[in-house]
Amino acid sequence: MATTLDHTWFMSRRHLRALVRQPAYIGITIVQPVVWLFLFGSLFKRIVEIPGFGAGNYIEFLTPGVIVMSALFSNGWSGMTIIEDIDAGVMDRFLVTPASRGSIMNGLLVQQAVIDVIQALIMVGIAIAMGARFAGGIVGVIVTIVAGILLGLSFSSFSNALAPLLRTRESVIGIVQFVTLPATFLSGAVMQPSLAPGWIQTIARYNPVNWAVLAGREALGSNPDWSFIGIRLLALLILAVACTTLSTLTFRAYQRAV
């Protein structure tokens, strides 16, 4: 256990250093959510005027949606590092050392979680600058970030599970992209679900993206319903555990196939 924690730190440090050395990647990671916030924020500004929308300021409504959406988008890329490491022989090098097997995946998850936090804080700051006020305060922001991280853990593990199976960037990114946009729009990320058609409401109820968005939005509002939030965070946690288990299994399959 101590070894796994130690090694997770070593692996995380490796990925975070690599991240810092790719300014273009950091730039896109930061700029993209900002663009979403501006773009959707301006495009749908008057959507709050629809009767029954139930929110006064669209930016306040949108912020948890874009935080979760950005977490989804950036975590989907996680498997690329696995493919690069397999192709460069880095993965096999780790596997012939006493490196904790779990730490190889954990390092990637920590890197993604750090990206999630940075993205979320920037978006909250911009939303506030654009006039949004979050009644839920710091606690609300923390809950939103936790929801984004839990969803991100699931999705990066999904990407990490695909990578050793498919072994090509194109196929992993293809599948990940195929999932992200529909999953976002079949949730309450940018639109009040109660105003969406019935079939979308039904799908949204089982969509983890929606769980994360609703938990965050509830926590950012006034008088949050903590059992509503707790149930969704718990569901996200269970999903994250299931997905990380899946990625561990496909990683073992890769080790057997070497």
Next chain:
Amino acid sequence: MTTTSASRAIDARDLTKTYKGGVHALNGLSFAVAPGTIFALLGPNGAGKSTTVKILTTLSQPTSGTATVAGHDVGKHPDQVRRAIGSVAQRSGVDRQATGRENLTLQGELYGLRGRDLTVRVNDLLDRFGLTAAADRSARTYSGGMERRLAIAMGLVHRPQVLFLDEPTSGLDPEIRADMWAEIARLAREEGLTILLTTHSMDEADQLAQRLAIVDQGRIVVEGTPDQLKGELRGDALQIQLGAPAPNGEVHAALDRVPGLREITLDGATLRARADNAATAVPPLLSALDAAGAPVASVTIARPSLDDVYLRYAGRAYRAAGTEGAAQ
């Protein structure tokens, strides 16, 4: 374990490996390596060398057979094997986004080195492999030779007992290759390290290895010291260019008196023969020809090459086998 395995750094017995899809990479491969020696597995691409290394380094499991490395069973105690070995794969495994120092440090940390011990060890290795000046540069900027040196340094960071070098010089320039050979030889000599290297280069095996085994189609076809294997080809080849064509009978009569010469043939002014030891056969040969009135223009001695050995044991020419393997 048995007493024999303790005196063997590597002991592979009847290894077989069948990949999904029915490709038989290994077909009952066995060999043993004495501690502190360099052992080469020689063979063309696809012969089974890399599969053998993957099994011995715990990366891959054999379909059947057993192996011990540094006295530990690779199947039953992979963790103990991992602590005892260093491995430098064909794809170097260097993280190109990290610096040389970061690569070495992480590698040391994974083996449990920490703090001052780790810093000192990393600095020593950087220095020893001529990477101190480039230590804090991204490995992406390294030349092929530098990257290979870094990979070897990484394989040594925890002072392993057994080092695996899979094709250590493939793709390197000739002069860099010579430096690498010197470094590998020094490791075995000065550190008592056992080295298993795989190569498809006859020269490399001949230069470095105390013993070598020729691998073909997943099994070992012959094993011995380079000299033994070449010696079994019954001697050196001599080619003598005479100043002018000479009568066959007189030349044969003269040479029959020279001890140790065999398979003498004369073709115009070109005389060919074999000798167990050409160096000692040349002086009497020269004087015999001189006495027979057939002055010599030049003499060429060819030691039998491992190419000849491969041809003999694998039953086909090395280059032909290489193309076949690469086409698989």
